[in-house]
Amino acid sequence: MRVQLFGTCMVDSFFPEVGEATVRLLEHFGVEVDYPRGQTCCGQPAFNAGYRQQARGAAEHFLSIFTGDDPIVTPSGSCAAMVKHHYPELFHDDLKMGELARSAASRVFEMSQFLVQVLRAHERVFIGKGRITYHSSCHLTRSLGVREEPLLLISALAGAQFVPMPDATRCCGFGGTFMAKLPEISCALADDKAESIMATGADTVTGCDSACLMTIADGLKRRGSDIKVRHLVQLLAEGL
């Protein structure tokens, strides 16, 4: 089986190790990973701020790179949701691009979705340790409806204990350009999230979206907490 990997701009610049963990995991399950060159960004920052034209540009570029029929896998719930739900709508007036958009939408997977639904990875055993809590990112949960898959994967980490977080689905405060335009509110939300995490007594917090995890890491740091922040693919890759 072969997949096309969409790293995402966040991972590319700030969290390349998440990209590496993603590749390691996929290859461990015998998946051939194709990384199309020249991939940049799904266009979400522009789309969410109302810049449709620029979002369309990003989508056009994405669709010119991710061609064919292979599943597109990405370690980001919000990027997967962008492709799945907004790409077709961005090209509603263009027959050819619309076709490409619908094709991409039909074969895009967020990583934990792919691991569970296609690779049945949660039925395997991974090595884990410590007390882990989980932040359920907004787009992952509400746009993609991915609620169970990350939890199933966490429970496959033998030796680790899962501690649920109160208000796990409450927004971390990132919100794309929101964090730059309304930083006071964003920081307050991140602080509330940090408080929820610290209340669990966990030593590690995980999630499926690097932007959220980055915001959470900063929130915890401001509280002087040394709780580790790890993308779920990192925990799984480390547990192979």
Add this chain to the structure above:
Amino acid sequence: MSEEQTSRNFRANSAASIADLSLRAAMKNATDTFGTRRTAALEAIADLEALRDKASDVRMQVLDRLPEYLEKFTTNATRAGATVHRAADAQAARELIGSLLKERGVKMAAKGKSMVSEEIGLNAHLQAAGIEVVETDLGEFIIQLEGETPSHIIVPAIHKNRQQVGRLFADRLGVPYSEDPQVLTKIARKVMREKFLAADAGISGANFAIAETGSLVLFTNEGNGRMVTSVPKLHIAILSVEKVLPSLAELPTFIRLLPRSATGQAITSYVSIITGTRKPGEATGAQELHIVLLDNGRSEILAGACREMLKCIRCGACMNVCPVYRTVGGHAYGWTYPGPMGMVLTTLLTGMEKSYPLVDASTLCGACVDVCPVRIPLVELILKLRERRIKEGYSDTRERLGMRFFGAAVQRPEIFFWAQRVSRLFWPVIQKLTGKDVAGRLPEPSSRPFHRRMP
């Protein structure tokens, strides 16, 4: 209370709210409580999604034929003895109500809770005309004493804790200090009773207007709504035009959804159905009933791309789950309506010039979409407004330039990765420029981005 709209200062308003620890505590307590109560109340509904679909369909059906339903309502309400007025805007509504009261020599009007009356600034107008307006809903009474505006559409004084209310009553009413809500409520009962019985007129809102029977429907808990609509000889009801339902047969759907979504109750203590004036042989009902149907921009909205906003039944569920509202409270939004429905409706009603920062007041988390009983696609509407803001020229200049660059770079990998290298090189400068609360929250860009680690 009519105050200047301060939506343009949303960011500064928010920063002030965030620093107000007692407000933060009150908002956290309230939104957590609402969440628990709503969830518990909705468990009793066998098929919630079907009920939401039905409610959404009914509201859309009404909006699709609004002029026709309004005509029908007017005919039937008139037949039942009411006088129905159409007010094109806030000023027309204020002046109409003011003159109705003045002509009848009204000195004091007892008022039930009405968000639309806040929207038009009714109280200040009437007060300026020498008419005393007494707010009878406990929450509205509290904020009237304080000289504030409501911060939530269902629980106006949600931003206050019991100590603040206790001190307020002690200061303004001359009663001994108590912070026990039961005691404070009894004080309000006593104070208000005299007012109800002495009022020359009652002013109320309405949750719905039933086209087929010409009836007004009010969902209330305290009894003041019933008082002001049946004790004084004159009753003036004001509501916005989109609040129509076709017939009483549609009402049960909303009786099942609205209280549960709003306060977590299966039903409010009182659902009042008021049809016209007192008929011969009856002992209940106003002698004179004036119904003011307010447009104030709704026809325009109805004709536009954001018309689904008019499905709103004012339950408040969206603000109860909104992480932004929870953090900043209602006053930060700077006008009558706060939270998700507030940011959209305010922008639509008052225009981009007065509201443009409000469309940023969302992380697009979608929690509101999950709970809206009539399925208003709030996230979609916010995106539409963000697009509209750019077109109307109210977007941030730096953002526009940045996005233009982004738009070019994202399609040309060489430029994209060049920008990536430059950002890394100038990271300390970028951090300095944007501040510790923006780029300071991002880690340093990697010296080996992911694409360079892949073959």
Add this chain to the structure above:
Amino acid sequence: MSREEIVTLFMEKAALAAAGTLEVADSEALSAAVPLLVQDGKKVYCPALTQLEQAAVRDVVFRVEGYAQADATVEEVLAGIAETGSIVCASVEGRAVQASLLPSHHVAILPTGKIYATLEEFFASLGTPPTNVAIITGPSRTADIELTLAIGVHGPERLDIIVTA
């Protein structure tokens, strides 16, 4: 739903809304029950239009002419709705709906045959509505201060419903 199931559901829902509920078998039992509810000294208003109303206040001592001076209103209501545990008062037969609003205690007499299973059934029965219809569920209440429930605001502080055959 059977008549019995409707009554059971009604009593359950009404109690959940903090109404006092009581079921009596006949007029005699009604006459005995009401004085116990409106304790000695309470000034009672009753329209006394129906047989049940007259039976209800047969042994009530302190009666007043108007609801405005009363501490308690005892009256037969128009209908009940089992789904929500609500009673319905309306401005029919020259009744003053304010009688169920102004006094601090409301005692509602509800014949079992007038309890509708659902809201839809009740509204279907209404036809052209009288001027004032009040669907009443429990005593008056508010949660305006810190979302803390306080029973008894401007409307009655206490509601008792007596269901009778």
